[in-house]
Amino acid sequence: MLTVEQRLRMLACPVGNADMVLDTDAYNEIDDQFAISYALRSPDKLNLRALYAAPFLNERSTSPLDGMEKSHAEILKLLKLAGEERPVFKGSGAYLSGESEPVESPAARDLAGRAEAYSPDHPLYVVAIGAITNVASALLMNPGIADRIVVVWLGGNALDWHDGREFNMMQDVTAARVVYGCGAPVVMLPCAGVVSAFTTTGPELTHWLSGKNPLADYLVRQTIDEASRYASGRVWSRVIWDVTAVAWLLNDGNNLLLDKLILTPIPQYDHHYSFDHRRPLCKYVYHINRDALFADLFKRIGG
Secondary structure, eight states: OOHHHHHHHHOOOSSEEEEEEEEEESSSHHHHHHHHHHTOOTTTTTEEEEEEOOOOOOOOOSSSHHHHHHHHHHHHHHHHTTOOOOOOOOOOOOOOOTTTOOOHHHHHHHHHHHHHGOOBBBBBBEEEEEHHHHHHHHHHHHHGGGTTEEEEEOHHHHHHHHOOOOHHHHHHHHHHHHHHSOOOEEEOOTTTTTTGGGGOOOHHHHHHHHTTHHHHHHHHHHHHHHHHHHHHTTTEEETTTTTHHHHHHOOOOOOOOEEEEEOOOOOTTOOOOOOOSSSEEEEEEEOOHHHHHHHHHHHHHHH
């Protein structure tokens, strides 16, 4: 079990290079692609060791398994556009059915084994930007890795938001309860009320990224095409949610976002949080420095 001092050190933004894995439902919408690209284009700070395909179910998939398979293919497409190679693992085809039973997958097995090589003094950062099923399954397979990883998750809404229903959290509340209750240091990036401020527009994307490289062109085209589909003829801006989870690892000067320590909350099945004073501390992001983060994102992807 981690001491308070170890937990606080692990919850500090890393200085220097950090080893990370990225768990992503990459086909769900257009923001995952930006997050993957941001991680790939930050080799001065981030060592992206592996990518995991996460399940999702919405109008872009016919089942969690179909969403995971499509996300796996999208990850491979992004790597090809970026001219990069990384290990990519298929994740779960279903959500957790209970808080003690993992869902078997290559992604969960890889994380359960990979994290063994790390320690509280040199943790593996697990950045999750979809349903957190794969991460929860790895923790159930190998509970000992809770002291060797830091989980950075974009999921749930702000604690004071009027509605607790959020896509990543709603898909697998069971997995969220496992992760938040396992003792691993957690960094929370709430969606509505915090990350929802991280919006961009077609003209801004075109100005900063168009014509820079094939990857940048793909990101611009995907975003504008998607907006043309759902907001044709109307004013629009788009939240690029998932970039902020990667940004937390790059925030050693507190210039990209602001966070604070809180007691790790307890996700409930009726889509609210409860609290227990015996729970360990976690980090809670409460502000995004929108312009500074987009400036860094555009510089790295467009470079």
